[in-house]
Amino acid sequence: xxxxxxxxxxxxxxxxxxxxxxxxxxxxxxxxxxxxxxHLGEALAGVDGDEAAVRxxxxxxxxxxxxxxxxxxxxxxxxxxxxxxxxxxxxxSRRSGPCCRWPSSCxxxxxxxxxxxxxxxRASRPGPCRPSPCRPIPHRPCRPIPxxxxxxxxxxxxxFRRCSPRTSRPGPCRARPRRCGGLPRAQAAAPQRLxxxxxxxxxxxxxxxxxxxxxxxxxxxxxxxxxDRQHSRRRS
Amino acid sequence: xxxxxxxxxxxxxxxxRELSAADGLLTSEGTIYPLLSRLRKDGLVTxxxxxxxxGPPRRYYxxxxxxxxxxxxxxxxxxxxxxxxxxxLGLTGQGSAGCPPTDERSR
Numbered sequence: 001x002x003x004x005x006x007x008x009x010x011x012x013x014x015x016x017x018x019x020x021x022x023x024x025x026x027x028x029x030x031x032x033x034x035x036x037x038x039h040l041g042e043a044l045a046g047v048d049g050d051e052a053a054v055r056x057x058x059x060x061x062x063x064x065x066x067x068x069x070x071x072x073x074x075x076x077x078x079x080x081x082x083x084x085x086x087x088x089x090x091x092x093s094r095r096s097g098p099c100c101r102w103p104s105s106c107x108x109x110x111x112x113x114x115x116x117x118x119x120x121x122r123a124s125r126p127g128p129c130r131p132s133p134c135r136p137i138p139h140r141p142c143r144p145i146p147x148x149x150x151x152x153x154x155x156x157x158x159x160f161r162r163c164s165p166r167t168s169r170p171g172p173c174r175a176r177p178r179r180c181g182g183l184p185r186a187q188a189a190a191p192q193r194l195x196x197x198x199x200x201x202x203x204x205x206x207x208x209x210x211x212x213x214x215x216x217x218x219x220x221x222x223x224x225x226x227x228d229r230q231h232s233r234r235r236s
Numbered sequence: 237x238x239x240x241x242x243x244x245x246x247x248x249x250x251x252x253r254e255l256s257a258a259d260g261l262l263t264s265e266g267t268i269y270p271l272l273s274r275l276r277k278d279g280l281v282t283x284x285x286x287x288x289x290x291g292p293p294r295r296y297y298x299x300x301x302x303x304x305x306x307x308x309x310x311x312x313x314x315x316x317x318x319x320x321x322x323x324x325l326g327l328t329g330q331g332s333a334g335c336p337p338t339d340e341r342s343r
Contacts, residue, residue: 028273032270038248038292038294038295039266039269042291045290060256062266062267064266066266066267067266067267067269070264070271071270
C-alpha cells in the first residue's frame, strides 16, 4: 500500500518544515511547502508501508532548517579559500562562524561574502565551512572634529572619528575602528570656552581631553604631549 | 542545474532524481527547491505548470536566454579551471578521454 503524506514520519517532517519556514514571506513559504509535498508525493509513490524506506526518503531531503536556510543563501561562484577541485556543481554547506571578530560592529568589513548555505562548488577540504576573509571597505578619510559651536546633526556625529592614520588605513580588519561620536551633546550645545587666545579656542571633553582649535590649520589638536608635537610639526 | 535544463523543461523531482544518480553531486535533495527559486528570481529559469499523468500538475523549469548565457560562461570558466588543475597535476597531454572523472583525478 503506497505511503501518503499523512504517514507520521512525513507529517512530522512537514510540520517541522512549516515551523522552520515561519520567517519566510508567506507566499514563498506556502510555495516551498507545496514543492516539498509534491516531491514527497512523487518519492513515496514507489514505497510500500516500510517505515525504514519512508525515513530514507525523508532523510534524503535534508533537515528543514537546512532547506529554509538555503532560501536565504547568496550564491558565490568562487569563494577565496575554497577550491572547486572536487568538481561538484551543487553542494550545500552551513556557515559555522561569523565573518570577523566583530561581525555586527566592524564597519571596516563588508558583510561576509560567505553567508549561510551555498549552492556553490563543493569544498575540497573536509570539515565545516569557514567564512571567507573580510574585505576592507573603501577608505574614507577622517574628517576634522568640528568647532564646538558648529551645529552637527546628530545623525552625522558618528562620522567624526579621532584622526589617526592607523584607524583610517585601508586593509584587512585588525582592530575595531574607534569613533569619537562627535563632541558630547551637552558640550556641543554649550561649548565651554576656557580661553580664547590668538587664533585658538580650547574646549574640554570629559575630564581628560582638552582640544585646541587652530584657526590657521582649521583643525583641532589635543593639548599636551602628542597633540602639541603634531601641531608644532604642522606649524614648521 | 542549468546544464540539466539545457535540453528541455523539467520538473523538480526529475532534476533531483538525475542529480542524485551522480555520486556526490547532491547531499540534501530538499535544498534544490530554494536553489530553483533563486534561479527563477534571478531570471535564469522560467516556470510553467503542466498536467501530469501520475497526479497533480507539475511545475516545469526551463532555461531563459540569460540562463543559457550563464551556463555558457560557467562552461568556459570550468574548462579553464580544469585545464589549470590538470596542468598543475601533470595530467596534460594524456587526453581527456582516458582520464578518470575530474573529482577522482583531484584526490
